[in-house]
Amino acid sequence: MRLSIDVALDYALSAPGPAILSIEAAGALGQEILQARIDLGPLEHFARVPGEEGIGEKIVVRAADHLTCSYRAEVEVTRPRPDFASLSDVPFDQLPGDALRYLLPSRYCPSDRFVTFAGQQFGGLTGGARVAAIRDWIAGHLTYVSGSSTIDTTAIDSFIDRQGVCRDYAHLMITLCRAAQVPARIASVFAPGVTPPDFHAVTEVYLDGAWHLIDATGMAHADQMALIAVGRDALDVAFLTTMTNATMQRQSVAVSEISG
Incomplete structure (x- = not known):
């Protein structure tokens, strides 16, 4: 494209x-x-x-x-659109250094607070199937509401309020993936289907030895995104x-x- x-x-x-x-x-x-x-x-x-x-x-x-x-x-x-069902986890002891740090909590993504929830909700799945299930859970439980969050909104706030904008969806996706032991980071992108038009925040997950883009809002797919930057959370990609x-x-x- x-x-x-x-x-x-x-x-x-x-x-x-x-x-x-x-x-x-x-x-x-x-x-x-x-x-x-x-x-x-x-x-x-x-x-x-x-x-x-x-x-x-x-x-x-x-x-x-x-x-x-x-x-x-x-x-x-x-880049092709990933087939998440075919992607497998990378064992913890085989993760590269640039992926390990994206298992840790960060300012907007307190993943350590969600370990129990992630285990209960997604523990029966592995690899890309688990990541897809996390995306689907967020899509089914959050409502996209422009102006509903602030610069201080964390994944905990979005989880409780059940609403947010793209960065909130991305932060919650990152948080739940990290809590499920999948390295995840934020990615800022350009994409044509974003409404309202703006800089867009999505998630990258590390599966099968590579990083894969995924958008919990459903507005864009990996083969439609022009990547700008990546980081731990929104602080790194503003x-x-x-x-x-x-x-x-x-x-x-x-x-x-x-x-x-």
Whole structure:
């Protein structure tokens, strides 16, 4: 699938200061950047640094009182859609180092609090079948409600409230997978079926020796996603992080499939 991506950001800053942007599709396995252009307003500093796990890049800038950004790209997504029923667990003692840390709790994903629940609910399943069952449980028990969560909402809150947005679905998916001893991490992506259009948060799970994308909201599949970044939870993949207060003036994300 070939995707057209168009992002525009305009934020007012309360004071001059640094900011971190993570908004570009990564040159990662399963996708190819055909063309890309990013334009930023006047800056006092600009640098690129590698993203988590070497996937993508973060842009570090220092702006005065305003931060504007325009990003356009075309991306060819070549990864197949996983058949989770055919994927098996990797034994704990055979997990690579870059997967082990994604078994541990993190700020928004307190997986240690869900071990008993995960065992009771999904203990009779293994591998990709267990991951698919976790996805289906979340889809059947949560309602997608725009604006229903805040920057402080954790997987515990979403589990109790039974509602959230994409990052909440992803956090709960990650939490339950980790509690079931499946390495899981968050992934920020672009996808054409996201409603309302925005940066999208999904989950990556480690099965059969590789990472596989899965979306608990059901809005996108792995063969429709352009990967931006990965990390422990939303803290690691935020599209914009500022050290001063930032007020949104304008923000738009448009993703569409290019036919032909």
